[in-house]
Amino acid sequence: MTPAHDSADLLHAVVGALSEGLAVFDADTTLIFCNDAYRSCNPLLADIIAPGLRYDVMLREAVARNAISSALRERIDRLGARVLNGEPNTTPLECKLANGAVHEITMRLTASGGMVVTQRDITERRRYEQSEREAEAILGKVLEACPANLVMSRVGDGRVLYRSPAATQLLGPIRNFHEHFTSREERADFVTALLPGGCLAANGVHLLARLNA
Numbered sequence: 244m245t246p247a248h249d250s251a252d253l254l255h256a257v258v259g260a261l262s263e264g265l266a267v268f269d270a271d272t273t274l275i276f277c278n279d280a281y282r283s284c285n286p287l288l289a290d291i292i293a294p295g296l297r298y299d300v301m302l303r304e305a306v307a308r309n310a311i312s313s314a315l316r317e318r319i320d321r322l323g324a325r326v327l328n329g330e331p332n333t334t335p336l337e338c339k340l341a342n343g344a345v346h347e348i349t350m351r352l353t354a355s356g357g358m359v360v361t362q363r364d365i366t367e368r369r370r371y372e373q374s375e376r377e378a379e380a381i382l383g384k385v386l387e388a389c390p391a392n393l394v395m396s397r398v399g400d401g402r403v404l405y406r407s408p409a410a411t412q413l414l415g416p417i418r419n420f421h422e423h424f425t426s427r428e429e430r431a432d433f434v435t436a437l438l439p440g441g442c443l444a445a446n447g448v449h450l451l452a453r454l455n456a
Contacts, residue, residue, distance in 0.1 A: 263363035270356035272298040272323070284346060284362045285310065298323065298360075309341050319348065326350040326358050337365070345369045396420040398434060 264281030268274055274296045282289040287310040288301060302319060305311045311319075315338050322336050335349045349361045382405060386393060389407040394414070396403045401421035406414070414423070424430035 263361050266292075266360045266362075267353070268298055268357045268360065272327070272358070274298070274301075275357070281360075281362060284364060311338070311340055315339075322348070322350055323358065326352050327356075394420060401430075 262280060264278065264284040266274060266277035266281045274292070274294050276294065277292060282292050285292060285305070287308045288305055291304060292301065299320075302311075302316050306313055306316050318336060318338065322333060325333050329352060333350060335347045337345065337347050339345050343366075344364055345366045347363050347365050351359045353359055382395075386395075386405045386407045390409055391407060392410040392413050393405075393407040394403060394410045395405040396419075401419045403418055403420055417423070421430055424433065
């Protein structure tokens with residue numbers, strides 16, 4: 244086997260191992276290669292996704308098989324047109340499929356005038372982010388009703404995430420809890436005392452630390 248064949252086999256092995264779907268189309272938008280993850284991202288089209296398939300035919304079938312809506316196909320078509328016209332730095336397209344899954348599609352122009360399409364399922368990430376937003380909204384409502392002097396800030400940069408009205412009245416509308424310290428050493432001692440439990444009361448103020456933000 245020649246070095247060229249070795250390189251081609253290695254490339255196919257690497258692309259095949261990717262967790263996100265990847266497909267390569269030539270200048271005529273005809274499929275040259277795709278990995279199994281790309282077919283997994285498009286299960287209703289898996290039987291037709293093979294080299295030689297034109298991208299517009301695939302999208303037409305996706306609509307016909309109720310994998311995507313006509314409106315989504317138009318959005319994908321517009322993104323593809325921008326890419327093939329050489330528009331740089333096109334942003335990923337986030338789209339909701341007919342089955343409720345949320346996918347992110349990215350297109351990039353190749354040196355030969357074709358395009359590389361990547362597709363990944365971000366449904367769980369979006370659900371987590373939505374849950375985070377809902378939890379933060381609930382926490383905000385709780386703090387608004389809290390009569391105690393309560394402040395939540397990030398440990399890393401000290402940015403205040405939440406504070407109760409009582410804390411605002413006592414401390415003022417500060418944006419960064421670090422403003423309350425006269426030196427880095429004093430702040431470091433405070434953070435050291437705060438970290439084990441994530442909560443500390445001092446001078447009538449209850450401070451909660453958020454470590455993962």
